[in-house]
Amino acid sequence: LISRDYAYQVARKLSILKSDIVLATEGVQTVAYLKCQQPIVLWLDTLTIALVDYYPALSNICQETRKSIYNIEKAAIDKCKLLIFTSDWAAENAVKHYQVNESKIYVIPRGANIELKPGRTFEEVENIVKSRKEKPCKLIFSGIDWDRKGGDIAVGVVKQLNEMGFNAELTIIGCQPQIKPLPDFIKIVGYIDKSKPEGESKMRQLVADSHLMILPTREDCAPNVLIEANAFGVPCLTTDLAGIPTVIKEDINGKTFAFDAEIKEYCDYIISRMSDYPRYQKLAMSSFNEYQQRLNWDVVGKTAKQLFMDLL
Known part of the structure; x- marks a missing residue:
């Protein structure tokens, strides 16, 4: 329900904005059920499914929660024209868990999140x-x-x-x-x-x-x-x-x-x-x-x- 509400809110914004691409960088929930004409791009550190039984907070979760994570991420991936990940590990997990076509995936590490002098030599x-x-x-x-x-x-x-x-x-x-x-x-x-x-x-x-x-x-x-x-x-x-x-x-x-x-x-x-x-x-x-x-x-x-x- 939350993901569908996010999709509704994004669709309303898109109806009054002129945009060429929809870029989601903080998870898949906003685009999993989004209907739009623009190509959708996901840019993530990793998919949540890769963190299940890896991060303590996502260990020992019930089967229903696992299924929900899978379904939402699968819906978002199917809608995307491009998936950008910050590591090879994340990209490999997308292929492993969702059989994503590798032609849709690109790996780009993030830049430094600290202000530096422009043109540093x-x-x-x-x-x-x-x-x-x-x-x-x-x-x-x-x-x-x-x-x-x-x-x-x-x-x-x-x-x-x-x-x-x-x-x-x-x-x-x-x-x-x-x-x-x-x-x-x-x-x-x-x-x-x-x-x-x-x-x-x-x-x-x-x-x-x-x-x-x-x-x-x-x-x-x-x-x-x-x-x-x-x-x-x-x-x-x-x-x-x-x-x-x-x-x-x-x-x-x-x-x-x-x-x-x-x-x-x-x-x-x-x-x-x-x-x-x-x-x-x-x-x-x-x-x-x-x-x-x-x-x-x-x-x-x-x-x-x-x-x-x-x-x-």
Whole structure:
């Protein structure tokens, strides 16, 4: 009933607006039962069906709910001329669960959701990377859901690094975990409101000052913070799951670790890269290059625009 009401509201708007395409970016409910002349495009991180029994909130749901999810998503997909996903994993799930024709699917990672100076140059980011002192190694964790994002693993990594005699610090953004006792090498910043200029400025500075982002997430689709880190020449250490490998490429803009990787594996990688600082700097600039070539909204927008034009 809700999806049908959404469709009615959208149809009313379309009757008084001149639009060439209907683009849905926040789920399928608005278009599942929509009747219109314009081609419909879905642009999503993933379909909900892929999250069933993956995210805790969508585990142990009844068969009726599963059927409802399937029917609504199937109706929306059948109406669409184009499906854009932010990762190969999401695209593969669309084919697996709904047998979508691959010719209807296109993968475009999202851009960084942080304001950056227009026309940012390679030299500017190179100066940011060069301004980072070799020691201590500064790690940054950014996530609101401490447990789901693997915050405890990040803490375990920085603790073990210091126990191994490798000087490292961890800055935690987005949450206020209870870490007792709190070591001197861990700094908890908490939530930063990027919608405010002072919050965005603080976020930019904290990321730019860091050597590496660490996000050993347990459940995710394609976290945007990884892209934001790359925008500042910060490589990312994260988990090889879901859509993350579409964003983070091995030793190009970071590294993905197995879900059950030992803390020592993270430590060994960090030490190997940071002990050869020119090698680290090369990885940092390669990370920015990934942002510049495929993980920014200018590139994303141009790619999407061409796909939209091809529908008309």
